[in-house]
Amino acid sequence: MTRSHGGRSVPVRSALARSLDRALAMVAVLAGILGAVYLALIPVEDPARPLIAASAVMFWVYVGIGVVAWQRRPSNPLGMLIVLAGVMIHLGTVGNTGVPFLVAVGAVCATLILPAMLHLLLAFPTGYLITWPARAVVIAGYTLSTALQAPQYLFDADGPAPDLVIVDAPDLAAAALSVQVAAGAVVMGATVVILVGRLRRADAAHRRVLVPLFSYGIFAAVATPLSGRLVWAPLGVDPLIGIAAQYLVITGVPVAFALGMLRGGFARTGQLEELGTWLGTAAASRELLSAALARALGDPSLELYFWAAARGCFVDADGHPAPAPAAHRGWAQIVLDGRVIGAIEYDRALLVDEELVRTAGNVVAIAVDRERLTAELRANRRALLRSRERLVEAADRERRRIARDLHDGLQAQLVMLAVDAQRLASADPDAVHARATRLRHDIDTAAADLRRLVHDLVPAALIERGLFAAAEELADRMPIPTRLVGAVGVLGDAIADTAYFVIAEGLTNVVKHSQAGSAVVRLEVHGDELVLDLRDDGIGGAQVERGTGLRGLADRVDAAGGTFALTSTPTEGTRLCVTLPCGS
């Protein structure tokens, strides 16, 4: 996980992860000290000193690799199991120091490394013993190497720990050893059966990792107790060399497990886990999300795209449409609740397993969806701002029109009426009657103009009788046959005003552009929605993008929280369908 700071990459880890780091560092330091103490305690005169020293190295290798694996995959206990196996080895070899107490400890723990290895084998790759046979086998293994180990140091005075002997009964010790070996063989056989079963169920990709790992693990577990007795002694090889070879085999075990866990086909669990950790810890931003995916999947060229439903295409973080992927690029869609919400474009040469990419995408799906929604929200906000600007512009335009109408029309009329009235005062008395009547007619005309102007702003019918009466009046005054159908009751002023505006503008458009022979206006309330359907049988071709009329309608409907749909074809005329929320 990296976050870019001024071009530099610095690791991002949670407080919990940092705490784990510190604890693991202490484990490593402690192991170093224990190993050093052990080395210091080895008698200088011991001829096998280099070999005994090698067992400390073995301990360090186990703890070191275990700590690394633990740190890289904190929720997978395999790392911890490797560390524990190292501790078992150390306990089994501390007897080499010759210190009586440590000799006793060494005798008690001599064979614990064997069940620890079985445990590792059976817990791979999750770190857990999931099935009951696996658990039974591991418990049996630990029991054998503790309970059946006891007779060796309790009853054999010539055995590894003379201090612990309570009764000298070598026969009993030998019998117990036979039982331990026989039972150990059974446990080992059971382990092999379980592992073979797992291999058969695994797919090809997993088998590539499991077969060598299991083979090596079983080989190590079998070779450790038997090699000294069955291989090296009959061959007459120096027992020290035999032990050295055995150490080498045992040291290889953690390396194999760590490789299998961190690399190989089982990396998936870890990668997904890492993404999960990232989701929980990092304050996600778009850049970070794609970076986390790229890092977790190991493909720096990986690109993350979001599904933009409104535009019907995938877009990048900046809202640019995704280019068509090149031939060598893979494409995995991210699905959340059955909806496609994004896609990952990746390099097929680096990431062979498409399923892994898809799964990783689904792990971060919610984060991707959040990013997508954020991007959508930004786009909506921009659209909203533009719509608001247009509404303000429309209002300004309308105000200017009213001012112009009042100034050019009514004001001019009033001036001329005042002039006429003044001339009447000095007119020939015989002509006064006719001129006064004409003046009255002119005033009527001015009054009628004013009435029309006011009516155009807010129609009397809308105020007095509501939307349906006002719509009826609009239909009545259409120059083509226009039917009004449906029924609506009392509506809120804002909704009625908006609906009236839509009908008035819609019918104006029909008259101006459609060349229609007739029109139908349908007004209905469905649930808590006012549905307004306006159709004509004209030439079609109406577009929201063209001109300000329909755009203004769409904006007003949008501002009222409604929906706006326009279909306009030469064969079927134009249909404008608007819904407005009219619930309380």
Added chain:
Amino acid sequence: MRDTALRIVIAEDETLIRRGLQLLLEEAGHDVVAAVGDAGRLREAVAAHAPDLVVTDIRMPPTHTDEGLLAALAIRAAHPATGVVVLSQHVQRSYARELLSSGAGGVGYLLKQRISDIETFLHDLAAVATGATVLDPEVVAVMVDRASRAASAVGCLTPRQREVLALVAEGCSNASIAAKLFLTEKAVVQHMSRIYDALGLPADADVHRRVQAVIHYLDDA
């Protein structure tokens, strides 16, 4: 006009128009028994004075919607002897329809600006007070235009016949139609019978009933 002096109640919330109307009616010799500013007091005044005629605005306090019209309809129903003239800034078909729905006549529906043509206005008031029906030429024009655009027989009438039809709908008598169109009354009667044939309406000499029939026909078209 002293001999046809009417007892009138005025309802109009605009003080200026209320006073002007009162002045105009009193100058014409009528007796304005009450001049009120809202529909509630209009009903009280009608109940108190039982006037010959009510002249009311449509839009008045408190809601400034259609309370004047509702009061007019209620008064026509409760006081058959009282004629009602409804004034409005703007005319529309649905109001004409509702005012005529009682079928009893004695109603008028006029644009407010018709007041300025004092002579015609006073004549219309007198007609309504005697049970006639008077509709504003504008609302009739809207109805005739609409009916002639719709697929109805009105569209087949000649322009002259449509003129006659409109005047019938406005509530004019044959004599006044003849005077307005510079025709003889006989010619008007001929036009009328052709119009009635075309529209399939029964011939009726009664001015009020034929207004009802024509308006009903136009409204349904």
